[in-house]
Amino acid sequence: MAVQKPPQPAPGKPVPDAGRRSERSRRAIYDAALALVAEVGYPRTTVEGIAARAGVGKQTIYRWWSSKADVLLEAFLDLGEQAARAAGQEEYAFPDTGDLAADLKAVLRATVDELRDPKYDAPYRALAAEGVVNEPLGRVFLARLLEPGLQLYADRLRSAQDAGQIRADVDPRIALELFVSPLAQRWLQRTGPISHEYTDTLVDYALYGLLPR
Amino acid sequence: MAVQKPPQPAPGKPVPDAGRRSERSRRAIYDAALALVAEVGYPRTTVEGIAARAGVGKQTIYRWWSSKADVLLEAFLDLGEQAARAAGQEEYAFPDTGDLAADLKAVLRATVDELRDPKYDAPYRALAAEGVVNEPLGRVFLARLLEPGLQLYADRLRSAQDAGQIRADVDPRIALELFVSPLAQRWLQRTGPISHEYTDTLVDYALYGLLPR
Numbered sequence: 371m372a373v374q375k376p377p378q379p380a381p382g383k384p385v386p387d388a389g390r391r392s393e394r395s396r397r398a399i400y401d402a403a404l405a406l407v408a409e410v411g412y413p414r415t416t417v418e419g420i421a422a423r424a425g426v427g428k429q430t431i432y433r434w435w436s437s438k439a440d441v442l443l444e445a446f447l448d449l450g451e452q453a454a455r456a457a458g459q460e461e462y463a464f465p466d467t468g469d470l471a472a473d474l475k476a477v478l479r480a481t482v483d484e485l486r487d488p489k490y491d492a493p494y495r496a497l498a499a500e501g502v503v504n505e506p507l508g509r510v511f512l513a514r515l516l517e518p519g520l521q522l523y524a525d526r527l528r529s530a531q532d533a534g535q536i537r538a539d540v541d542p543r544i545a546l547e548l549f550v551s552p553l554a555q556r557w558l559q560r561t562g563p564i565s566h567e568y569t570d571t572l573v574d575y576a577l578y579g580l581l582p583r
Numbered sequence: 584m585a586v587q588k589p590p591q592p593a594p595g596k597p598v599p600d601a602g603r604r605s606e607r608s609r610r611a612i613y614d615a616a617l618a619l620v621a622e623v624g625y626p627r628t629t630v631e632g633i634a635a636r637a638g639v640g641k642q643t644i645y646r647w648w649s650s651k652a653d654v655l656l657e658a659f660l661d662l663g664e665q666a667a668r669a670a671g672q673e674e675y676a677f678p679d680t681g682d683l684a685a686d687l688k689a690v691l692r693a694t695v696d697e698l699r700d701p702k703y704d705a706p707y708r709a710l711a712a713e714g715v716v717n718e719p720l721g722r723v724f725l726a727r728l729l730e731p732g733l734q735l736y737a738d739r740l741r742s743a744q745d746a747g748q749i750r751a752d753v754d755p756r757i758a759l760e761l762f763v764s765p766l767a768q769r770w771l772q773r774t775g776p777i778s779h780e781y782t783d784t785l786v787d788y789a790l791y792g793l794l795p796r
Contacts, residue, residue, distance in 0.1 A: 552760035579792025
């Protein structure tokens with residue numbers, strides 16, 4: 371599923387108009403793809419529909435992407451990069467202040483804000499729902515959109531483990547699910563409201579445990 | 584969303600043939616509904632399609648249920664009751680042996696077995712996926728299929744709390760998510776394999792916490 375990026379002006383070769391046009395088309399295609407999947411769902415989203423809404427030819431989309439799944443995944447990755455830039459963060463950076471609880475809470479609070487933002491919620495929900503029943507898409511969704519984020523949690527827990535702050539026998543890849551998965555389930559299956567207070571509580575319960583200390 | 588049950592023979596009024604015919608139709612309708620939603624997904628499942636597959640008239644379905652959502656929810660509830668009977672359990676009973684960890688592990692292991700059974704997996708997955716994007720259906724799915732089970736976990740944690748086995752400041756409704764939600768997410772989003780060892784680990788992490796004791 372290789373993705374060709376829109377042509378960028380080669381260094382020292384000024385083709386600013388073509389470059390700007392491409393960038394404008396790419397942005398219009400992403401916006402159209404996200405809006406469409408949010409409105410009609412994944413199965414009824416088509417490359418033709420995205421092209422029509424973006425005001426470009428279908429062949430423009432196929433020049434850069436091989437399928438609607440490709441366009442949507444790129445559109446989501448781009449949305450994530452935009453959010454990170456807007457928050458002044460480096461993409462895929464996880465805080466490591468030495469205070470594990472504070473770092474986990476900060477990242478989970480930012481995720482709550484993202485999930486509550488309609489710009490993310492509707493299209494992300496449509497893609498997640500399709501991934502539940504469409505295993506190939508689900509696996510790509512997981513590998514490109516979910517797993518990189520989960521890996522950052524695992525790395526942060528591992529660094530806490532190295533500092534003796536987490537028990538040595540704990541598997542970080544499982545441990546992170548104690549606070550990440552409850553938020554995911556509340557959001558996906560509406561099993562409860564999501565808030566900063568809620569995710570703070572999850573972190574406290576996971577770190578200290580439910581048994582008396 | 585009131586559901587009329589198929590007519591049962593009134594006490595002392597022997598209409599065994601009609602009763603058997605109704606029971607046979609009801610069973611055929613449940614089986615058809617579960618098979619169909621697993622094969623074509625929720626949006627393309629219709630009352631007409633269920634009727635055709637079950638070999639009954641559409642009006643037979645509408646006599647007992649008001650919509651395809653109703654039929655499917657009843658079919659799932661029935662599947663759960665069958666599984667409970669097959670396991671020799673009372674429906675909606677949660678073990679309380681006094682050993683909280685053992686009780687939680689036993690129930691989660693049974694859930695893993697159920698989720699790995701293709702008879703449950705495909706139709707349950709189709710309904711869960713639809714609930715992610717179809718909020719009214721998702722809320723009914725939650726209230727009728729998910730919430731009663733979650734309530735049993737909460738009750739068991741509350742009884743452990745009364746026995747001083749769980750910290751008094753813990754909210755049982757949130758605490759249960761530390762082991763229930765990771766299993767749900769691995770199953771729905773395929774974020775990892777599910778097994779008895781995995782759910783045992785979740786219970787241990789949640790009870791003891793990730794920090795050194």
